[in-house]
Amino acid sequence: MTDRASDNQISAPPLSLDETGRLMRRATLASVFAAALLIAIKFYAYLSTGSVALLSTLLDSGLDMAASLINLLAVHHALTPADAEHRFGHGKAEPLAGLVQVAFILGSSVLLLIEVINHFAEPQPVENTGIGIVVMVVSIAVTAVLMVYQRHVIRRTGSLAVRADATHYFSDFLVNAAVIAALVLSAWFGLWWIDPLFGLAVALFIAFTAIGIGREAFDMLMDREMEGAERDQIKEIVRQHPEVRGLHELRTRVAGQFRFIQFHLELDADMTLREAHRISDAVERELLQHFPGAEIIIHQDPYGVAERRRVFR
Known part of the structure; x- marks a missing residue:
């Protein structure tokens, strides 16, 4: 084998x-x-x-x-x-x-x-x-x-x-x-x-x-999170995009052969909605290269704007 x-x-x-x-x-x-x-x-x-x-x-x-x-x-x-x-x-x-x-x-x-x-x-x-x-x-x-x-x-x-x-x-x-x-x-x-x-x-x-x-x-x-190495890989892929300022609220789960990934994407506050959508699509395509067939949900947030966040390890 x-x-x-x-x-x-x-x-x-x-x-x-x-x-x-x-x-x-x-x-x-x-x-x-x-x-x-x-x-x-x-x-x-x-x-x-x-x-x-x-x-x-x-x-x-x-x-x-x-x-x-x-x-x-x-x-x-x-x-x-x-x-x-x-x-x-x-x-x-x-x-x-x-x-x-x-x-x-x-x-x-x-x-x-x-x-x-x-x-x-x-x-x-x-x-x-x-x-x-x-x-x-x-x-x-x-x-x-x-x-x-x-x-x-x-x-x-x-x-x-x-x-x-x-x-x-x-x-x-x-x-x-x-x-x-x-x-x-x-x-x-x-x-x-x-x-x-x-x-x-x-x-x-x-x-x-x-x-x-x-x-x-x-x-x-019980919707356990994906392995730590995979979560780290997701963060690295997202942050590699030159126009991404950061991400938070990363949540993942696995159901059989399917992976579900969602997170908040931090972008420049003065960026247009069209530009934000373009960047999100580019990030999603890159993630799908490494996690084929994954269900990905991305929420765009203006960078530097305080919001209530749940903190997880």
């Missing part, structure tokens, strides 16, 4: 909105179908082996299915323009869906912990490890093919939703490889405790992931 910077360095012909939407929908549908296939073969392997480690990856694939469906829904709403009933768009559907996903993730983690405790209390040997290993190799192959396609879509669209899904499947790729190691150590070397121990590690990892998703969803729903 390469980092985000490398994605940005790869140039590709610009896509229309319809083409971008079509690629993003295909990527999310591919994730759903891949997760469904992995659930089917892992369920068969778990019934054949009784491995807790394999059960953990089965539950994880179930979570992948939920995450992929949520991404499919999020992409659908992200491509839906604002309407008369939703003037600020539909971006908050994504964190709402994220909270639902958190509930499922935590529930699966608890069920897996119960199964782990039972296996520690009553040790059970892992059976038919050959089937389990073959299924995990197939799972790795399916996941690898999906990631290659997702990387292609990311390069063409820059979709954050698809990038997050690709990152999730990359972690699954590593987990599947680790499960093979657990099956081998448990069956071939008689280390029965390796299997439930690995299941415990995965259960804790799933719960930790759920907490992170829930925190991010909560921040979006």
